[in-house]
Amino acid sequence: MNHKIIELTKKFIAIPSDSNNRSACLHILEEAKKELEGFSFTSFVKDDIPSLLYTNTSNPTKSCKILFNVHLDVVPGSKKQFIPLEKDGKLYGSGAYDMKAAGATMILLFKEIAHKIPYTLGLQLVTDEEVIGYKGVNHQISEGVSAEFVISGECGSNLRIVNQLRGLYVVKLLASGVAAHAAYPWLGSNALLKLHKTIGEIMNQYPVPQAPSWQPTINIAKIETSNITHNKVPHDASAYLDIRYIQEDTDIVLKKIQSLLPDEITMEIIKTMPAHHTKKTNPFLQRLVHASREITHKDPQIAQSYAGSDIIFFSMKNIDSIEFGPVGDGQHSDEEWVDIQSLEDYYRILKHFLLSIK
Amino acid sequence: MKNQIVSLAKELISIPSVSNDIPKAVEIFEVIKKQLPEYPYTSFVSRGLPSILYSNQTKKTKNFKIIFNAHMDVVPGTKEQYQPYIKDGRLYGRGALDTKAAGAVMILLFKEIAHKLSYPLALQLPADEETHGTGTGCQLEQGIRTEFAIMAECNSNFQVTNQSKGRKVVIIKTKGNVAHAAYPWHGQNAIEKMYRALQPLMEVYPIPTVETYETTVSITKIETENNALNRIPYDCTAYLDIRFAQKDEDIIVEKIRSLLPDDVSLESEHKHYYHHIDANNNYISLLRRATTSIIGKELPVRFTHATSDATLYSQVGCKAIEFGPIGEGAHNTNEWVDIQSLEDYYYILKNFLLQIEANAVTSAYLV
Numbered sequence: 001m002n003h004k005i006i007e008l009t010k011k012f013i014a015i016p017s018d019s020n021n022r023s024a025c026l027h028i029l030e031e032a033k034k035e036l037e038g039f040s041f042t043s044f045v046k047d048d049i050p051s052l053l054y055t056n057t058s059n060p061t062k063s064c065k066i067l068f069n070v071h072l073d074v075v076p077g078s079k080k081q082f083i084p085l086e087k088d089g090k091l092y093g094s095g096a097y098d099m100k101a102a103g104a105t106m107i108l109l110f111k112e113i114a115h116k117i118p119y120t121l122g123l124q125l126v127t128d129e130e131v132i133g134y135k136g137v138n139h140q141i142s143e144g145v146s147a148e149f150v151i152s153g154e155c156g157s158n159l160r161i162v163n164q165l166r167g168l169y170v171v172k173l174l175a176s177g178v179a180a181h182a183a184y185p186w187l188g189s190n191a192l193l194k195l196h197k198t199i200g201e202i203m204n205q206y207p208v209p210q211a212p213s214w215q216p217t218i219n220i221a222k223i224e225t226s227n228i229t230h231n232k233v234p235h236d237a238s239a240y241l242d243i244r245y246i247q248e249d250t251d252i253v254l255k256k257i258q259s260l261l262p263d264e265i266t267m268e269i270i271k272t273m274p275a276h277h278t279k280k281t282n283p284f285l286q287r288l289v290h291a292s293r294e295i296t297h298k299d300p301q302i303a304q305s306y307a308g309s310d311i312i313f314f315s316m317k318n319i320d321s322i323e324f325g326p327v328g329d330g331q332h333s334d335e336e337w338v339d340i341q342s343l344e345d346y347y348r349i350l351k352h353f354l355l356s357i358k
Numbered sequence: 359m360k361n362q363i364v365s366l367a368k369e370l371i372s373i374p375s376v377s378n379d380i381p382k383a384v385e386i387f388e389v390i391k392k393q394l395p396e397y398p399y400t401s402f403v404s405r406g407l408p409s410i411l412y413s414n415q416t417k418k419t420k421n422f423k424i425i426f427n428a429h430m431d432v433v434p435g436t437k438e439q440y441q442p443y444i445k446d447g448r449l450y451g452r453g454a455l456d457t458k459a460a461g462a463v464m465i466l467l468f469k470e471i472a473h474k475l476s477y478p479l480a481l482q483l484p485a486d487e488e489t490h491g492t493g494t495g496c497q498l499e500q501g502i503r504t505e506f507a508i509m510a511e512c513n514s515n516f517q518v519t520n521q522s523k524g525r526k527v528v529i530i531k532t533k534g535n536v537a538h539a540a541y542p543w544h545g546q547n548a549i550e551k552m553y554r555a556l557q558p559l560m561e562v563y564p565i566p567t568v569e570t571y572e573t574t575v576s577i578t579k580i581e582t583e584n585n586a587l588n589r590i591p592y593d594c595t596a597y598l599d600i601r602f603a604q605k606d607e608d609i610i611v612e613k614i615r616s617l618l619p620d621d622v623s624l625e626s627e628h629k630h631y632y633h634h635i636d637a638n639n640n641y642i643s644l645l646r647r648a649t650t651s652i653i654g655k656e657l658p659v660r661f662t663h664a665t666s667d668a669t670l671y672s673q674v675g676c677k678a679i680e681f682g683p684i685g686e687g688a689h690n691t692n693e694w695v696d697i698q699s700l701e702d703y704y705y706i707l708k709n710f711l712l713q714i715e716a717n718a719v720t721s722a723y724l725v
Contacts, residue, residue, distance in 0.1 A: 166540065170587050182576045182599040183523065183664040186566045192577045193565065200553055208542045208550075219539035220549045221587040223580050223594070230527050230578045230599050237580075239549075242539040242587050307540030332538065 001108070002344045006091060008035065008104040009338075010084040012072065013093035017127060019073040025127035026050065028072045032125055035107050039114065044143060049135035053145055054123040056114035062140075064122030066284070066357065067147035068110065069137065069310060069321075070103040071129030075332050090328075090337040097328030101338040102153025105326070105347050109354070117354060122147060129310045137310040141317055149284035150321035151350070152311045155331045159296070159342060159349075160303040161288055162323035165315075166216075167275030168308050169243040169254060172268045173198065173261070179227075179235035188233035192225050194264055195237040199223070201260045202241070214304055216245040216253050240270070244306065247275035273308050276315040278322055284357070285322060291352035295345055360701045362466055364449060366393065367459040367700070370430070371442040371451035375485060377431040383408055383485040386430050390483065393465055397472065402496050405486070409493035411502060412481040414472035420501040423477040423714065424641075426468065426707075427494060427667060427678075428461030428510035429487030433689050448685075448694040455685035457487075459695045460510030463683070463704045471708060475715050480504070487667050494667040498674050506641040508707070509668045511680035512688040516649065516699065518642055519680035521661040522669060523573075524607055524632035528598040528614055529625045530555065536592040545590035549582060552594040555622045562617055571661065573602040573610060601663060604632045630665040633672040635679060642679065644717075648709035653702050 011031060017024040029050060033041075041054045042062065055061050074095035081094035091101065103125075110123045124145070126136030156162065175195040180188025199220055206218045219242040227234035245253045258267060278285060280302055292300040305323060314321040327342035329335075369389055375382040387410055391399070399412045413419065435452030442451035449459060461483065468481045480502070484493025511519065532552045537545025556577070563575035576599045584591035602610045611626045618624060635642070637659045649657040662680070671678035683703040685695035 181664060182578060183525075183574075183601050183662075184569075185574050185576045186568055186570070190565060190576060192580055193560070196553060196556065196560075196577065196580070199549070200557070203550055203553065208547070211543055212541070213543075217540075217542045219542055219588075219590055220547060221539065221589065221591060222582055222584055223549055224582075225579055227579055230597050231525075232578060233576055234578055240587050244540050307538060 001347055004108055005105050005343050005347060006340065008108060009091060009096065009101040012100040012104060013084040013095055014082055016082045017073050018076040019128055019131040025073055029125060029127065032072065032107055036111060044140050046135040046139035049128050051126040051136040051140060053140060054110065056117055056121045061120060062144045062146065063120065064147040065119040066354065067122040067124055067150045068106045069124045069150055069152040070106050071099060071126050071310060072103055073127040073130050074098065075130050078334065081334065089340050091340055092337045094336060096338040097336050098155040098331035099153045099325055101343055102325040102346065105343060106153055109347060109350055113351060113354060119357065121354065133310040133313065138313045141313055147319055150311060150314050150319060152309060152321065152323045153325040154309045154323040155325050155328060156305055157303065157323045157325045158327045159345060160301040161285060162303045162305045163278045163280060163285065164304040165276035165308055165312060166244040166246055166306055167250065168271065168273040169245065169269060170271035171241050171243065172270055173239045173241065173265055174268065175237045175265045177235050177264065180233040182231045182233055185233055190233050192234045192237040194262065195239055198261060198265055199239060202257060205256065205260065212306065214246060216243065216249050218243050245275060247277050250275055273312050274315055276312055278320040282320050287356055288324065288353050291349050291356060294352055295348045359704060360697065363462050363700050363704060364697060366462040366466060367449060368442040370458040370462055371453050372440055374440045375431050376434050377486045377489040378407060380407055390465060394469055402500065404492040404496035405490065407486055407493065409484040409497060411497055412468060414475060414479045419478055420503060421478065422480040422504040425480045425482050425504040425507040426464040427482040427507055428457045428464050429484050429667065430458065430461060431485045431488050432456065433488050436691060447697050449697055450694045452693060454693050454695040456512040456688040456693065457510040457682060459700055460682045460703060463700055464510060467704055467707055471711060475711060477714065479711065484667065491667050491670060494670050498670055503674065504676050507671050507676060507678035509666060509678060509680045510682050511666050512682050512685065515684045517658045517660045518645065519662050520635040520637055520642065520659045522633040522665050523601040523603065523663050525629040525665055526600045526602065526610065527627045527629060528600055528611065530596045530598065530618065531623045532594045534590060534592045537590045539588045539590060542590060548591045548594040552580065552596055555618050556596060559614060559617045571603060573600065573606045575600055602632065604634060607632050630669040631672050633669040635677050639677060644713050645681065645710050648706045648713060652705045652709055
């Protein structure tokens, strides 16, 4: 089996399916279709972005008991990264870890055993996760796709079961001041300076942790002013903050930032994604723990993820979901790899899991 | 005389010669050329924009005893502002004060008297003082020099502006390490680094709450190339507008450098030198005498925080002052110049030029 998984992963890596390369994204979906010939599926399209939902039912359905979630898009990479390379037990290439190898495993496992499974198993294939899957996963959910439990093969989990994800707020701070000729700064009120001071206070409240830490973090992603002349005191300035928060802080973090703002600075929420938490006691999650123990003879870790992923969309519909993928590293970098032995374990754990459910 | 001045000023105001509008600059110079058919002039072009220099010498020269300078461009105004009108002894319109009416005085005075003077006198008319200053700048670059220039600048209200702050633009850059925003411990945020870098600088140069003659530092722009909000920015650039006092001229950039951490880069662009002319300069003395004899008042000297084309003369080692009529509302919607002051301005400048003529035989006195 391992050989087949690696061959299909290599085929996928060679297709430069970055989220904006729509023809490559179509191409990779076609390759997946070839593998899954004979199974019933539903096609979805939102704003020209296609996605698929395969099921093991004779007629297409949108209601699944277990749903595998796979994104086949990648972030843009160099030409070299689209040439897969096997070395020292690792498979290198764009998307090897994030998450074409996990995708190939799920596709081949579905193909092998879906017909033996007495309940509805779904396999969801999307190509817009890297640009936030509004047109893939979110669209499918809004069209009625549902499940009792979702497993996403997202990277970062390394055969741990990720049941908590931080949420996201993107906010814009807008400072207003009074313009003046820069030779007479006392006649104006420098909006940029006000914003600068406030940013300092936010940084002091939320210092960047030196090591991974399960707490809110804030990235000051952008700062700008509409002022273009250097001899003018700017009358406006804005900053964009990317705030990652843990579920317990959902209602706290924005209030805290608001309390740091002087009157001349307003806050606008630009984007919001909920924090995610599927309880450890979820019976399907426990089944996966059990399957993992059977195969690896160890208790798998239940873990947290600092970033968001498409499973957030399931969260918003109260569908329990976790991230569970093979071992690797270097996602979004030039040195992305997946551990080949872990793919075999991954395949066997998922298979055991699926067969253990009645 | 008053009528001629007002009539020409109105004609100039009615042409909306906003800085850098080439066709309007050409149009306004055509009006001026009709006024001065008997004098030779040199045309200069900078950035595609014309400027001219009238001379009272039949032989071409670059060296003048006195230069009158009035810029013929204006900042943008409303449509109504280009329709000048008179009310309560004031002439209203865009450029009435800044500096078309004073320019009209200089043109008419030059027309009347320049040919009677034995020393070289020039009338310099740029069309981009409000933005670039390359009109006056390019004439100086091409070697135009003078012993003394009078700039018809506004805000001087029968005062002599003999000092103005210098200006530099300092550009500070920080570099960080890019990373996904969800994993900030993997990266280093260049905007945060900029905040920490600027902090000590802002403490040493806080924004003054009242007018000051000391050096001021204003942050006018901060930016990053980062456009992905889920990414830790790897670069940040801040622009500082520095207005420096004379004592800081040679040390300001070093001082700012010393307040910054080592891993931050700094570039500085020189814009204007500190401008200063001794209040007892002989030509200022003559202008003072002329003012007293025409309007019976003292002529005070003043300082300005902003720079003007006068500082361009400083940079090439020439003396220049700002001296203009009475008015208000430059760059404003309600710009006006006092008509009586225009006539006074005319006679003061005339008296000034004639005193120099009288003293010409004892020119050692002036040098």
